[in-house]
Amino acid sequence: MAAVSSSKVVTVTVNGVEHEREVEARKLLIHLIRDDLDLTGTHIGCDTGNCGACSVIVDGVLVKSCMMLAVQADGAVIETVEGLADGGELTALQQAFGANHALQCGYCTPGMLMSATALLRTNPSPTEEQIKKALQGNICRCTGYWNIFEAVKAAAGSEA
Amino acid sequence: MSTTTVTPERVETQAPQKGWAGQSVPRKEDKRLVEGEGVFVDDIKRHGMGYVFFVRSPYAHAHITSIDVSQAEAIKGVYGTLTGEEVAALTDPFFQLSTPPGAHLKDFALAVGKVRYVGEAVVAVVAETRELARDASELVEVDYEPLAPVTDARRAEDPEAPILHEESGSNLMWEGVYEWGDLDAAFAEADRVVKIKELHFHRFNSTPLETDGALVEYNRGTGQWTIHTNNQFPGFAAIMMGPAMRCGLDKLRFVTQDIGGGFGNKITSHPQLVVCCLLARKLNRPIQWTEWRTDFHLSMSHGNERFFHDTEVAVKKDGTLLGFRTKALDDAGAWLRYEPLGGVIWAQVTPGMYRWRNIRLEFTQVATNKAPVSPNRGYSRMQHLWFTERVIDIVAHELDLDPVEVRKRNYVRAEDMPYETPNGCVYDSGDYARMLDVALDLIGWSGIEERRRDAESRGKLLGVGIGSTLDSGTNNFGQSRMINPELQFSGNNEVATVKLDIFGEIVVTLGTTPQGQGHETTAAQIVADVLQCSVDDVHVRAGHDSYWNSHAGFSGTYASQFAVTGLSAVKGATDMLAAEIKKLASAVFGGVPVEALELAGGGVRITENPDAFLPFMACGAIINANNAGLPQDLGVTLNCRYVYRPPFQVPDVERKFGNLTLTYAAQIHAGVVEIDPETGYYEIVDYAAVDDCGIRINPRIVEGQVMGATAQALGAAVHEVFEYDEDGNLLTPNFYDYHVPHALDMPPLRTGSIESPSPFTPLGTKGMGEGGGAGIHAVCAAIQDALRGHGDAIVYDSHNPYHRVWEMLQRPERARALVEVVDA
Numbered sequence: 001m002a003a004v005s006s007s008k009v010v011t012v013t014v015n016g017v018e019h020e021r022e023v024e025a026r027k028l029l030i031h032l033i034r035d036d037l038d039l040t041g042t043h044i045g046c047d048t049g050n051c052g053a054c055s056v057i058v059d060g061v062l063v064k065s066c067m068m069l070a071v072q073a074d075g076a077v078i079e080t081v082e083g084l085a086d087g088g089e090l091t092a093l094q095q096a097f098g099a100n101h102a103l104q105c106g107y108c109t110p111g112m113l114m115s116a117t118a119l120l121r122t123n124p125s126p127t128e129e130q131i132k133k134a135l136q137g138n139i140c141r142c143t144g145y146w147n148i149f150e151a152v153k154a155a156a157g158s159e160a
Numbered sequence: 161m162s163t164t165t166v167t168p169e170r171v172e173t174q175a176p177q178k179g180w181a182g183q184s185v186p187r188k189e190d191k192r193l194v195e196g197e198g199v200f201v202d203d204i205k206r207h208g209m210g211y212v213f214f215v216r217s218p219y220a221h222a223h224i225t226s227i228d229v230s231q232a233e234a235i236k237g238v239y240g241t242l243t244g245e246e247v248a249a250l251t252d253p254f255f256q257l258s259t260p261p262g263a264h265l266k267d268f269a270l271a272v273g274k275v276r277y278v279g280e281a282v283v284a285v286v287a288e289t290r291e292l293a294r295d296a297s298e299l300v301e302v303d304y305e306p307l308a309p310v311t312d313a314r315r316a317e318d319p320e321a322p323i324l325h326e327e328s329g330s331n332l333m334w335e336g337v338y339e340w341g342d343l344d345a346a347f348a349e350a351d352r353v354v355k356i357k358e359l360h361f362h363r364f365n366s367t368p369l370e371t372d373g374a375l376v377e378y379n380r381g382t383g384q385w386t387i388h389t390n391n392q393f394p395g396f397a398a399i400m401m402g403p404a405m406r407c408g409l410d411k412l413r414f415v416t417q418d419i420g421g422g423f424g425n426k427i428t429s430h431p432q433l434v435v436c437c438l439l440a441r442k443l444n445r446p447i448q449w450t451e452w453r454t455d456f457h458l459s460m461s462h463g464n465e466r467f468f469h470d471t472e473v474a475v476k477k478d479g480t481l482l483g484f485r486t487k488a489l490d491d492a493g494a495w496l497r498y499e500p501l502g503g504v505i506w507a508q509v510t511p512g513m514y515r516w517r518n519i520r521l522e523f524t525q526v527a528t529n530k531a532p533v534s535p536n537r538g539y540s541r542m543q544h545l546w547f548t549e550r551v552i553d554i555v556a557h558e559l560d561l562d563p564v565e566v567r568k569r570n571y572v573r574a575e576d577m578p579y580e581t582p583n584g585c586v587y588d589s590g591d592y593a594r595m596l597d598v599a600l601d602l603i604g605w606s607g608i609e610e611r612r613r614d615a616e617s618r619g620k621l622l623g624v625g626i627g628s629t630l631d632s633g634t635n636n637f638g639q640s641r642m643i644n645p646e647l648q649f650s651g652n653n654e655v656a657t658v659k660l661d662i663f664g665e666i667v668v669t670l671g672t673t674p675q676g677q678g679h680e681t682t683a684a685q686i687v688a689d690v691l692q693c694s695v696d697d698v699h700v701r702a703g704h705d706s707y708w709n710s711h712a713g714f715s716g717t718y719a720s721q722f723a724v725t726g727l728s729a730v731k732g733a734t735d736m737l738a739a740e741i742k743k744l745a746s747a748v749f750g751g752v753p754v755e756a757l758e759l760a761g762g763g764v765r766i767t768e769n770p771d772a773f774l775p776f777m778a779c780g781a782i783i784n785a786n787n788a789g790l791p792q793d794l795g796v797t798l799n800c801r802y803v804y805r806p807p808f809q810v811p812d813v814e815r816k817f818g819n820l821t822l823t824y825a826a827q828i829h830a831g832v833v834e835i836d837p838e839t840g841y842y843e844i845v846d847y848a849a850v851d852d853c854g855i856r857i858n859p860r861i862v863e864g865q866v867m868g869a870t871a872q873a874l875g876a877a878v879h880e881v882f883e884y885d886e887d888g889n890l891l892t893p894n895f896y897d898y899h900v901p902h903a904l905d906m907p908p909l910r911t912g913s914i915e916s917p918s919p920f921t922p923l924g925t926k927g928m929g930e931g932g933g934a935g936i937h938a939v940c941a942a943i944q945d946a947l948r949g950h951g952d953a954i955v956y957d958s959h960n961p962y963h964r965v966w967e968m969l970q971r972p973e974r975a976r977a978l979v980e981v982v983d984a
Contacts, residue, residue, distance in 0.1 A: 024289075026291060034203075039196075041197065043200070044450075048895055048896040049896075050894070084195070090191070101864050104868060105421045106194075110196045113194065132906075133904065135902075135903040136902045136904045137902075141366060141367060141872070142676050142868045144872075146867055
C-alpha cells in the first residue's frame with residue numbers, strides 16, 4: 001500500500017555519473033534506472049526474475065536489476081549497456097554481436113551484453129559450455145542463442 | 161542455376177553476386193540496439209502521464225454483480241478508472257469476422273457484466289506511478305457470482321456445458337466443411353486405411369520478450385489520438401478500433417519504432433489500445449500501458465489449440481497416399497479476436513507437401529473459458545502441417561514403411577512446380593526431396609544405424625525424425641470470404657515511399673512494423689541496387705508512423721510477406737524515383753533522351769559521356785529549392801510512393817477453391833533424439849534445418865529467422881504449454897512456470913539452404929520466418945521412432961514433456977488404442 005511505503009534518498013553512480021534521487025522503499029532498481037534516470041537501454045521482460053533483460057553490473061557483480069531494490073543500491077557503482085561503448089567506439093563484444101547476427105529485435109541484447117561482459121572480465125577465454133552457463137539467465141526469443149554463442153566466442157578471441 | 165557447397169556445418173547455395181541484394185550486409189539496426197539506444201514502447205515518456213494497471217478476473221467464468229472503484233479513486237495520486245459499463249456506453253462492440261453463431265458475440269475492450277477467463281480485464285486503474293496503479297487496483301471491489309467453466313474443447317458442445325456467450329446460443333463459434341477430390345474413390349482404391357482416433361496440438365505461443373504496450377495521447381483540439389505502440393498490424397487494429405470508437409481511421413495515428421519481438425502475438429492488442437484511448441480522453445493526460453509478463457500469459461494471444469478426430473487415411477501398399485478425412489476441433493478461448501480466420505488459414509497448406517488429391521476436413525471452432533487465441537508464428541498452418549506430418553509418420557509406422565521413402569514417394573515433385581493443390585493453391589517452386597537429402601546428410605543419416613546401436617549400448621533409445629513444412633506467405637485476404645462471404649476483403653498490399661531530399665539524401669519509408677527482421681537493411685539493399693549507390697547512402701526510417709502516408713489497409717509485419725510485399729513496394733517506389741531522376745537530368749542536360757542516361761556513382765550521367773554528371777544532391781536541390789526555369793510539364797517530384805499489389809483473384813467461396821497465398825517457402829528439419837527409457841528424459845543430440853525461401857536478399861537474416869523459429873519449435877515441442885486446471889486457472893502464468901528454452905537447452909544445429917526462386921514475385925523472393933513449426937513435427941517423429949520396438953506407442957500430442965514420453969514407454973497401450981489399420 002502506498003500509505004505504508006516510505007521514501008529514501010539514494011545516491012548511485014551509473015556509467016561514471018553520480019545521481020541522487022528520492023525513491024520509494026519498494027521501488028526496484030530497474031525502475032530507478034529506467035524511469036528516474038531515463039536510462040532505457042536496460043529492459044524488462046518478465047516479473048519473476050527469469051529473463052535477464054534487466055541485467056546490469058553493480059559494484060562489479062552481474063545483477064538482475066528487477067531482483068534488487070533501488071535502496072539496496074545506495075552508494076553503488078552501476079554499469080549499464082549505455083556505458084559499454086567508450087566514446088562511441090563499440091566494444092569488441094558489441095561489434096561481435098552485429099558481425100555474428102547475434103540480435104534480431106534487440107530487446108534482450110542489453111542484458112545479454114552485460115552478462116557476457118561480466119563473463120569475459122572474469123574468464124577472457126571461456127569454453128562454449130562456460131558461455132552457455134553464463135548466459136543461461138538471459139532469455140532470447142528471436143535467435144535461438146546459437147549466434148550469440150558465436151559472438152561471445154569471437155569477442156573472446158579478439159580480446160585475447 | 162546456383163551451385164551448392166557443403167561444409168561440415170552449413171550447406172550454402174551461392175547465388176551470383178550482382179549487387180547488394182544477395183549479400184549478408186551488416187544490419188543498419190544493430191548499432192543503436194547494441195548501444196541500448198533503441199526506442200521501445202516503454203521507453204517513451206510524457207509529462208504527466210498516468211500508468212494503467214488492469215484489474216483482472218480471478219474466475220474463469222462468472223457474472224459481475226457489482227464494481228466499486230471509489231476506494232481506489234480516493235487514493236492520492238490515482239488519476240481515475242475505467243469500467244466495462246463505461247466502455248459499453250462509449251464504444252460499440254468490436255466488429256466480428258465470423259458468420260453466426262460467432263457473429264453474435266458482443267466483444268468490448270473490458271468485460272461487461274460477465275467474465276469468461278481468468279485474467280480477463282475488468283477495470284483499468286490509472287495512477288501517477290506503476291506501483292501506485294497496481295496497489296490501487298487492489299482497492300477496486302468487484303463482486304462475482306461464479307459459474308461453472310468449460311475448459312476442454314471436447315466438452316464445449318455437450319448439452320450440459322455452460323455457455324460462454326448466451327447471444328450465440330451455444331459454444332459453437334464457427335464451422336465449415338472442406339472437401340476436394342473424390343473421397344469415396346480414394347478409399348475404394350486404397351489397400352489399407354489407417355485410422356487415428358485423436359491427435360492433439362497444444363496451446364502455447366512465442367512469448368516475445370517485450371510484452372504489449374502503448375503510450376497514448378489525445379489531442380482535444382483535433383480529436384486525434386496518437387498511439388505509440390508495439391502492435392504489429394496497425395492496419396488491422398485501426399479497422400477494429402475506428403468503428404468501435406465511432407471515429408474515422410485518420411483520428412488514430414499509430415507510431416512505432418523498435419518492437420521487442422512479435423511473432424503474431426502482438427496483432428490483437430486493440431482492446432487494450434481502446435482502453436488507453438478512452439482513458440487519455442477521460443483523464444486528459446497521456447496514458448502509459450506496459451503489460452506485465454503475467455498479464456501477457458494470462459490474457460494475450462495464445463496459439464490455437466486443436467484436436468483432430470476420427471482421421472482416416474487411404475493408402476496403397478507401397479505407401480502411396482491417396483487422401484484423408486478428419487475432423488478438426490479448434491479451441492478459440494473466450495473471444496474471437498482474430499478468429500475464426502484460423503478456420504481457413506490452415507487451408508493455405510491443405511495437402512502439406514504431398515500429392516494426395518482427395519481431402520475432407522470438417523472444421524469446428526468452439527469457445528472455452530481460456531484466454532483468447534490469436535495468430536502465433538505459423539498460425540493455423542503449423543497445426544495442420546503437424547497433423548499431416550503425424551499422419552505420414554503414423555502411416556509409415558503402422559505399415560512398417562520407411563518415413564523417408566514415404567515422404568519421397570509422396571512429396572510434390574520439383575518437376576511438377578508450379579503445382580496446383582486440390583484446393584487451388586499454387587505452390588510456386590521448390591524441391592522438397594532434395595531438401596530432405598540435404599537435411600539427412602547434415603544429421604549423418606548414412607551412419608544412423610550404427611549410432612542407434614551405440615545408443616543402445618549406453619542404455620539409450622535413439623530416434624530420428626523429419627519435419628516437413630511450408631511457410632505460405634503473402635496472404636490473399638479473399639480467403640476470409642470462405643469464413644464469411646459478406647466480408648469485403650481480398651488481395652493484399654504494401655506501401656513504400658522513396659524520396660530524394662534537398663541535399664540528395666535518399667529517404668525510404670516503409671509501411672511495415674518490423675520486430676527484428678532487419679527491414680531497414682534489406683530495404684536499403686534493394687534501393688542501393690536500383691540507384692547504383694551504397695547501402696550506406698540509403699536512410700530507411702525506423703519503424704512505422706501512419707502519418708507518413710506510407711501504409712495501406714494490410715500494412716504491418718505478419719504472415720511471412722515482407723520479402724514479397726514490402727520489398728516489392730520498395731523496388732517499385734525506387735524504380736519510379738530512378739525514372740524521375742533521369743527525366744530531370746534529361747531536362748537539365750538540354751533534352752538528352754532518358755535512354756541515353758544511367759545512374760552511377762551517386763548520381764545520373766550520360767552513358768556515352770560520363771563527365772556529364774548530375775549528383776543526387778544536385779537533383780534534390782533543383783527540384784526542392786532551385787526549380788525556376790524547369791519545364792512546367794516536367795512531372796517530377798522525386799518523392800515516389802508505390803503500392804505493391806500481388807496478382808490475386810477472389811477465391812471461389814462455394815468450392816473453397818483458389819490461391820490463398822502467393823508464395824510457399826519450405827523448410828525441412830531432421831532431428832535425432834536419445835531417450836533414457838528409465839525416466840523418459842530425452843536430449844536432442846543432432847539437428848538440421850534446411851530452408852528454401854527463393855531468392856534471399858540477405859542470407860544471414862534469413863538464417864537468423866530459421867534459427868529463431870527452430871528454437872521456438874523445440875521449446876514448444878518439449879517444454880512450453882499454456883496449461884489450465886479444470887477450474888480454468890492457468891498453471892503457467894509466467895516464465896517461472898512456462899519454461900522457454902535457455903542457453904543450456906540448445907542442441908547442436910546445422911543449417912542448410914537451397915534457392916528456388918518464386919516465378920510470381922518481382923524479386924524471386926518468398927516470404928519466410930514462420931517455418932519453424934517443423935521442429936515440433938521432427939521431435940514428435942523422432943520420439944516415435946525411438947519408441948519403435950519398445951511398446952510401439954504412436955506420438956499423439958504435439959507437446960512431449962519427459963513425463964509423457966515415460967508414460968508412452970510404461971503404458972504404450974493408451975497410445976496404441978488410438979490407431980488402427982484395416983484392409984480396405
